[in-house]
Amino acid sequence: MRVHVVDDNETNLLLFSQLVSGLDSALEVQTFLDPYQAVEACRCVMPDLVLVDYMMPGMDGHQYITAVRGMPGASEVPIIMVTATDERSVRHRALELGATDFITKPVDPAEVKARLRNLLALRKTHLKLRDRNVWLREEIGKATRTIIDRELELILRLAKAAEFRDPETGGHILRMARYSQLVARQLGLSEEDCSLLLHAAPMHDVGKLGIPDGILLKPGKLDEEEFKIMTQHAEIGHSILQGSSSRLIQVAAEIAATHHEKFDGSGYPAGLAGEDIPLFGRIVAVADVFDALTSVRPYKKAWPVEKARDLLQENAGSHFDPRIVAAFLARWDEILAVRDTFIDKAEDISIAEL
Numbered sequence: 610m611r612v613h614v615v616d617d618n619e620t621n622l623l624l625f626s627q628l629v630s631g632l633d634s635a636l637e638v639q640t641f642l643d644p645y646q647a648v649e650a651c652r653c654v655m656p657d658l659v660l661v662d663y664m665m666p667g668m669d670g671h672q673y674i675t676a677v678r679g680m681p682g683a684s685e686v687p688i689i690m691v692t693a694t695d696e697r698s699v700r701h702r703a704l705e706l707g708a709t710d711f712i713t714k715p716v717d718p719a720e721v722k723a724r725l726r727n728l729l730a731l732r733k734t735h736l737k738l739r740d741r742n743v744w745l746r747e748e749i750g751k752a753t754r755t756i757i758d759r760e761l762e763l764i765l766r767l768a769k770a771a772e773f774r775d776p777e778t779g780g781h782i783l784r785m786a787r788y789s790q791l792v793a794r795q796l797g798l799s800e801e802d803c804s805l806l807l808h809a810a811p812m813h814d815v816g817k818l819g820i821p822d823g824i825l826l827k828p829g830k831l832d833e834e835e836f837k838i839m840t841q842h843a844e845i846g847h848s849i850l851q852g853s854s855s856r857l858i859q860v861a862a863e864i865a866a867t868h869h870e871k872f873d874g875s876g877y878p879a880g881l882a883g884e885d886i887p888l889f890g891r892i893v894a895v896a897d898v899f900d901a902l903t904s905v906r907p908y909k910k911a912w913p914v915e916k917a918r919d920l921l922q923e924n925a926g927s928h929f930d931p932r933i934v935a936a937f938l939a940r941w942d943e944i945l946a947v948r949d950t951f952i953d954k955a956e957d958i959s960i961a962e963l
Contacts (some may be wrong), residue, residue: 610729611637611654615647615673616662616691617933624658628721632729635900639861644668648676655680657727657732659688663699671699671706678707685735687728691716692788741831761808767849769813782811782901783951791943795936796892805860810893812861813868819929840877843869862890868893873927883930891930895921895937903948914945 610633614625622640629638635792639656641647644665650656659677670690677683685708692699700711710728712721790807798806817825820842824835831839846865850858867890874882886894902917912920918938925934933944937944 610637610657610732611639611698612729612803613656613661614638614640614649615644615649615665616640617642617665619643620776621662622692624716625721626719629660629725631825632726634721636729644673646818648673651677653768655682656684657736658728659686660691661688662691663693663696663703671702674703674708680758685732687732689724689728715843719781723841734959756761760855764808764812764857764861767812780951781904783897784947785813785893785900786810787947787951788937788944789892791940791947792892793898795939796888796932805857806889809857809861809889810848810896812850812899813864813893814842814845814846815849815861816842816865819845840869843867843878859880863887864889864893866890868897870894871928873931876928886930891933895933896928899937899944901947914918914948940951 612629614622614629616622616625618845619642620640626640629636639650641650642827644661645668647661648668661673662668665673665931666675667790670692674690675687684707688707689702689710689712690703690708691704691714692713693714700708703711710724730732786807789810790803793803793806803932814896820839820868824831843866847862850862850865852861853859864887866878870876870879870881870886870890871894872886874880874885899921899938901918902912903914919940921929921934921937925931945963
């Protein structure tokens with residue numbers, strides 16, 4: 610530990626230095642005749658305890674305390690002021706400025722040692738608590754990261770489970786999730802919300818786990834009854850995910866339930882319209898349709914990206930929220946870059962890709 614002794618009298622510096630060193634040979638004692646030099650030394654390395662005289666030329670003890678207390682990390686450092694016995698007003702002012710304790714002249718060595726020993730012990734305790742708090746924050750951060758990773762793994766595994774029963778590919782969920790994130794950023798959402806949407810969006814079609822294969826895998830157009838059954842995947846997905854205490858799963862449930870709602874109210878399952886449709890659901894609706902149109906499926910060829918872009922523009926205000934379409938198109942170059950990066954592939958996708 611480091612102790613500063615600040616006094617314009619060399620005899621006093623020697624006396625206090627010896628008293629401090631006598632407490633513990635491991636203490637590092639630095640003495641200063643010039644209070645300005647002492648202040649600069651604090652800027653470089655903050656001491657663990659300070660002994661400072663009140664009466665000094667150029668800068669008195671009050672000014673010294675003010676200068677040091679204004680530095681980062683100085684609020685918990687004990688500062689002892691040395692004053693004369695009749696300087697009560699000086700002591701009161703020093704307390705207001707942040708002095709921790711006082712020593713009166715002429716000094717009593719036994720008293721000085723006792724005060725120093727107690728304050729150094731308090732400082733050691735404070736440093737231990739500070740280090741423990743840092744350790745606790747790091748451990749909490751690690752535990753939180755573990756929980757988040759497990760949630761992301763759950764998201765990925767459920768999305769892949771739905772993928773096994775659906776002709777859509779792993780590339781689809783990577784692309785539409787990143788399209789959604791780009792739109793969220795364009796809309797000015799917080800980075801936390803953008804990340805939340807990126808990781809929740811892949812769960813949009815998890816409800817297809819509950820759709821019969823004969824309908825889900827049918828290569829041709831669905832008849833009216835089959836389409837009615839297919840629309841149930843939104844409600845099924847919501848029922849799979851609802852009720853979680855995890856914010857991530859809650860958002861995924863919301864997206865699963867609302868990504869087939871249409872801005873004009875003609876969508877399903879609830880017929881919501883306009884801003885009654887949650888924002889994340891409106892974003893995923895655009896990202897999902899664009900990627901579905903521009904991807905190969907067993908029952909269709911991939912559309913050219915320009916044709917899919919035109920469809921989004923033509924249906925802004927009916928199927929899609931116009932503001933979401935505008936945000937999507939504002940990121941067009943990045944959208945195309947995502948499409949070219951996350952191509953359809955047979956191998957498994959990983960959490961790191963989400």
